[in-house]
Amino acid sequence: MSDVETRLFSLAQENLDLGRDPDWxxxxxxxxxSSMDAxxxxxxxxxxxxxxIPPEDLGDIDTMRALAKYIEGQTA
Amino acid sequence: xxxxxxxxCHPPSVEPxxxxxxxxxxxxxxxxxxxxxxxxxxxxxKWLDAAETARWRRYRHPRPGRQFALCRAVLRGLLCxxxxxxxEDLRFVALEHGKPAxxxxxxxxxxxxxxxxxxxxxxxxxxxxGRLGVDIEERNLRHDPDGEIRKVFTADEQDALASxxxxxxxxxxxxxxxxxxxVIKALGTxxxxxxxxxxxxxxxxxxxxxxxxxxxxxxxxxxRHTRVTWRLDDLGTDxxxxxxxxxxxxxxx
Numbered sequence: 398m399s400d401v402e403t404r405l406f407s408l409a410q411e412n413l414d415l416g417r418d419p420d421w422x423x424x425x426x427x428x429x430x431s432s433m434d435a436x437x438x439x440x441x442x443x444x445x446x447x448x449x450i451p452p453e454d455l456g457d458i459d460t461m462r463a464l465a466k467y468i469e470g471q472t473a
Numbered sequence: 474x475x476x477x478x479x480x481x482c483h484p485p486s487v488e489p490x491x492x493x494x495x496x497x498x499x500x501x502x503x504x505x506x507x508x509x510x511x512x513x514x515x516x517x518x519k520w521l522d523a524a525e526t527a528r529w530r531r532y533r534h535p536r537p538g539r540q541f542a543l544c545r546a547v548l549r550g551l552l553c554x555x556x557x558x559x560x561e562d563l564r565f566v567a568l569e570h571g572k573p574a575x576x577x578x579x580x581x582x583x584x585x586x587x588x589x590x591x592x593x594x595x596x597x598x599x600x601x602x603g604r605l606g607v608d609i610e611e612r613n614l615r616h617d618p619d620g621e622i623r624k625v626f627t628a629d630e631q632d633a634l635a636s637x638x639x640x641x642x643x644x645x646x647x648x649x650x651x652x653x654x655x656v657i658k659a660l661g662t663x664x665x666x667x668x669x670x671x672x673x674x675x676x677x678x679x680x681x682x683x684x685x686x687x688x689x690x691x692x693x694x695x696x697r698h699t700r701v702t703w704r705l706d707d708l709g710t711d712x713x714x715x716x717x718x719x720x721x722x723x724x725x726x
Contacts, residue, residue, distance in 0.1 A: 412616075420533065424571070425664075429537040429590070431608070432657045433650050435664030437616075437625050444621075455665040456569065 401446075401472070402465045408445055409461065412438060421462040446472055488513070491547045491597075497684070497706045500605065500719050505547050505595025507540050514539050517546035520560060540590040548588055548597055555599070556582060572661040585719075587658055594713045603720035606659030608651040610714045618646040625653070627672040633679055647714030648707055649678055655718035656689075656703065666692065674705065683707040686721070 398406065402421075409419040413434060420428070425435065442464070443449055448471045450458075458464050490513045494502040521529065525545055532538035545565075553560050558577045565573045575582040585605040589596045592611035599605075616622040623631045630649055637645045653668045660666065670692055674685035684706050701720055708715035 423531070429540060431591075431610075431650075431654055432662075432664045432666075433625055433654045433668060436666075436668050437622050439664060440624050441621060452665045452667065455663075 399465070399469065401469050404445065405442070405461065405465050405468065408441060409438070412441055419461050421465075422460050424459055425461075442468070448472065490517075490543055491551075491595075494596075494708070497708070497717065498704050498719065499600060500706075500717055501599045502607075502708065502717065503547065503551065503597040503599075505544050505590070505597060506593070507543050507590055507595050508593045509535075509539065514542055517542040520546040520549050522561075522564060525565070540595065544588050544590050544595040544597065547595070548586065551597065551599070552582060552586070555584065568661055569663075571663060572658065589654075589658070589715075591713065594715075596708075596715055598717050598719075600719055603722060604659040604661070605720070606655040606657065606718045608654035608658060608716055609708075610647055610651055611712075612643055612647050612714055614643055614646070618642055625650075625668045627669055629672060629675070630678055644709070644714070645678060648709060648716070649673065651709070651714045651716035652677065652705055652707065652718070655705070655716040659703070659718040659720060677705065677707065 406419060413419070413430060430438075439450060439455065446468050448468065450467070450471075454467065458467055490506040490510070491503050494504045496502065518526065518529065521542065525541075529538050529542050532541065549560055549563055552558070552563055552575060556563075556577060562577050563575060565575050568574055573588070575586070585600045585603055587598050587605045587607045589607045589609045591609045592613070594609050594611060596607050596609040598607040618634055623634060626634065626649055634642065634645055634649065652673050656671070657663070657666055657668065671689050674682070674687045676682040677685050684704070686702050686704055688700060688702055704719045704721055706717045708717060
């Protein structure tokens with residue numbers, strides 16, 4: 398895993414009640430994650446990585462892997 | 474597997490796992506029992522189509538798969554009953570942020586519906602028209618309500634939460650969460666809408682009011698803003714927190 402993926406993995410394990418390890422390729426819309434949990438998680442991600450993901454970009458982030466790639470693009 | 478008139482989706486040999494909760498403001502509500510029960514889940518799976526079965530198989534852990542199968546089977550049964558259609562003719566597609574839409578053949582179903590599940594509870598809502606969102610949660614606190622999670626609320630909502638203590642704080646936290654989630658689900662925006670950018674009706678979170686009407690402010694995430702009145706209902710019981718948001722038809726005259 399890349400550094401971003403490792404940090405994202407820890408953040409998800411600590412803050413999302415998934416009852417399992419995060420699935421990198423599961424569609425977020427098919428996970429049992431509520432929108433409220435997802436909103437809170439995105440705020441944590443913004444804080445953790447010092448970024449501010451605009452709402453229009455969130456539409457393209459449909460998996461945890463896509464989120465990791467987005468963060469890598471923003472912080473490279 | 475045509476569903477005859479008046480027959481629900483539960484086969485006679487299986488104890489029903491849903492029951493009507495009643496009607497609020499023209500929205501019919503059905504509770505779904507999602508406790509672990511292999512007999513029910515096996516019966517539910519018979520009602521799913523190939524795409525839904527494939528989705529069920531993709532769940533790597535039993536709980537979300539069970540929640541999906543039991544809720545979807547009940548939804549199929551109730552839609553067939555209301556629309557007098559065959560189960561095989563019913564199909565679902567996911568809209569941009571995962572909100573399901575249903576079709577009979579190529580025709581969109583002529584009613585609104587929405588589904589939520591949380592822990593051992595599922596909730597299905599039906600309305601004749603308008604956007605509709607529901608949410609149901611067990612009140613298991615996974616976060617400190619005054620911690621980072623508070624940032625999903627507006628300043629006044631956070632203040633109300635900070636002023637509450639004990640069980641009242643827990644109930645208020647879940648009331649705020651389920652009401653906001655219901656609004657997001659009605660809008661179909663998923664997590665692209667920051668829930669701190671709109672405030673719920675104050676009497677609902679300050680005075681314990683269980684029903685209110687409100688309008689969303691113009692939001693950057695909702696570029697085609699039009700004035701819409703929403704009806705919000707807090708459906709919470711001692712067993713779960715729940716809420717429904719429904720778009721009201723424009724006033725005539």
